[in-house]
Amino acid sequence: MGSQEVSTVDWQGKHVTVAGLGVSGIPAARALHERGAIVTVVNDSDDERARAQAAELEALGITVRLGDGATLPPSTELVVTAPGWQPDKPLFLAAAEAGVDIWGDVELAWRLRGTNGREAAPWLAVTGTNGKTTTVRMLASILEAAGLRTAAVGNIGVSLLDAVLGEQEYDVLAVELSSYQLHWAPSLRAHSAAVLNLAPDHLDWHGSMEAYAADKGRVYEGNTVACVYNAADPATEELVREADVEEGCRAIGFTLGTPGPSQLGVVDGILVDRAFVANRQKQAQELAEVSDVNPPAPHNIANALAAAALARAFGVEPAAVRDGLRAFRPDAHRIEHVADIGEVAYVDDSKATNTHATEASLAAYDSIVWIAGGLAKGATFDELVTGAAKRLRGVVLMGADRALIREALTRHAPEVPVVDLDRTDTGAMSEAVEHAARLARPGDTVLLAPACASMDMFTNYNKRGEAFADAVRAHAEKSA
Template sequence: MGRESARTVCVAGLGVSGAAAARALAAEGDRVVVVEARDGERQRALAAELAAAGIEVVFGEPSGPPEGTGLVVTSPGWRPDHPFLTAAAAAGVEVIGEVELAWRMRPPAAAPWLAVTGTDGKTTTVRMLAAMLAAAGRKTIAVGNVGAPIVEAVRGPYDVLAVELSSFQLHWSRSLAPRAAAILNVAPDHLDWHGSLEEYVRVKGTLYERAPVIVHNADDEWPTRLAAPYRDRADRRVVGFTLDVPRPGQLGVVEDLLVDRAFTDDPVRNAAELAELADVRPFAPHNVANALAAAALARAYGVPPEAVRQGLRDFKPDPHRIMHVATVDGVDYVDDSKATQAHAAAASLAAYPSIVWIAGGLLKGADVDDLVRRAAPRLRGAVLIGADRAVIRDALARHAPKVPVVEVSADHTDVMDRVVAEAARLAAPGDTVLLAPAGASFDMFSSYIERGEAFARAVRRLPGYREDAPGEEAGDGAHETTGGGRAG
């Protein structure tokens, strides 16, 4: 890392990435001090483990780094205007994140990184990518904002790393140079953290700065604009992906096939068949875009077409992401509890032609007018829950006044049973009852996982539910409903 072995490093935050960074630094011979505001049972237990490695943990709200600190490694959730971090900067102490630390700590001949960012779809894309790399016989792992801490993985026995990066992580990174980098989509998110949409977009775009292969969503305005400055540079290769028929230099869709017109010997005349739409699970337009982004990164690394196809077939979708729970009396019930903000919910709503929408939760100040306006033609009914359900109700009144709306309060006994029963009452055979809340879950549930599980249990308690009815596995594999959409 080009540093003095005797320096003191302060790690801000005792989360997963903070603890991993502290261990890695201690193993390098640094004196490590961790500062942590929360003083709970879990934090105390972890502090005891770190103490065994010679790492000091200081509890309480920190005002500034300890005397003699030469570097601060911050957890990604700490805002740039946190007094501790501003005090460090004022004292001339460099502040970086765990991802930047991992990049600097890579050993000689380290595994290259294939990196993904975007507002939505990062985890799905990076897991698809890892599956494609594994199908090609490469030893790999999904890391970063998903899976193992990257500071641990860079020392592992891997050929290549599939790296998911959030805007928080990118903010605290300065020198990353992935082999190939993809931006899936950009929509307003985390604006309270970044301060403005322009800053959020700028931070996302830093992923492209040192990547020789730049992959962008040609159907999304911001990734296309962020890639544009690199198109005429001899040291860069810009590759787009689209849900339309691809032009030379793009990956896209031709009829029911995913094809590559970028990484072939003659992109003008030839296209490589990568997979079929049926290989994408769960099937939804934005997930096809995720698959194309993953394929572009894999192809940039030299993965053959047959491994792209096999990787998609081997990929196991995460729970609560467009998960088909059951079909009851001709109505499909789909759990996308992970759609915790408007951009993610829009993707789910675009995937089905006739929807009874279960929505609501903590919107965190987000505007849902555009979401509701675009979804209005597909809506057959809506069941609203959560603290901010009135915001969605008012948007529905403006943009879908004829759509029947039912509100269910949090103090109702067995609230999700009531929600699902009301949705079933509004639905007709051929409809999809879709849990895509567009809001966080913490007003009513401990997590989006608990919310999704409650939904699935309620569906299975419907009078018409049968154990042998088409369920999660069948729905994930082949729930063909639409074409077109966005990258998640």
């Protein structure tokens, strides 16, 4: 199916099972019901929230089965699943055995685009282990600066179904896609797509690194104009080589160094394009300055180059790349500068919930007091500590799995002072900041980049970041 072709499915009377209530399941059930499908929603939980959601759907005439997400309803002709449901669930095994197709919310949105009387907007898709949300939001900012009607959608929080079926008309969509979503999206064909990086993540869901990478690589299938890869991450280029793309689709690399032909990169503090120019062997087009990227940390410059590559693949002019990057403001808790106190910077990167993200965060500063720890999710920390050891002024550890980081520090950075907070209550953050402030010297950065999930102490990484910012502000008042 080509990128601009629209799928036509006769939904009237088709028996569809929707797996999971929630941000994707409820819109899917509604959209299918409106098109005449006979919809049954199955859900594992049967709590108060699920019962309230079920009542709303049942009022429309949709069948909801709570507390039993394992059994395939009789007569099911198609399963539409929420992205988080694991592939080895009995429901999916039964569907596969019965020869029933399984689609995710992205696949459904792809199939329904253009069915509401509006022209189907092409998709510029972004995936990767880290940096997806920032890159997609940068891309949307650039597209807006070019005067295009666009939105950042997908795994970023705005439902793709709402985007393709709503009243708003779009020229192009900037789409964030997780490995879960790509796993269940067999016919997705983007205009252009980028895989930002690959590092072990969600292996419990995918089963292996190879399966995880293969699902990420699906984003390149059927691309029509550009497959954007990270020149510093050969695995992403290999996924491009393996992809079955439309004739004429190009491999476009991005690099923090000087770009070769068909790449975007950095020369003397300038983001330049040697891919979408008339003579890429000899010419480069200036796009923006490194200082136009907020914040100008190395990994964030890489995000900006990937966003620029996708925008340029769509025909966006260089000035719009610059203006879009200047207008972009990062989400909270992503390398967010909180305060300067006594010539020490305090930075919140609570979103760095794995080692890959934390490695990028630590690389952005020269001298760091590092606050880390939480739920390790099976991660190991030797490589992370080895790479960062020379930058560490000191380390403050907290959280359930802090011992794993402490052991890596003992092995690879034994001279770095470590404060180990033997507590997992939320108040530990205030103590962590006080210890970090004592370790810091003028010119240092106190960096919250936990390399771990937050749920041992906080509801989510946002709450952890807010606790850090509150603790920093309290410290500033004491120091005033």
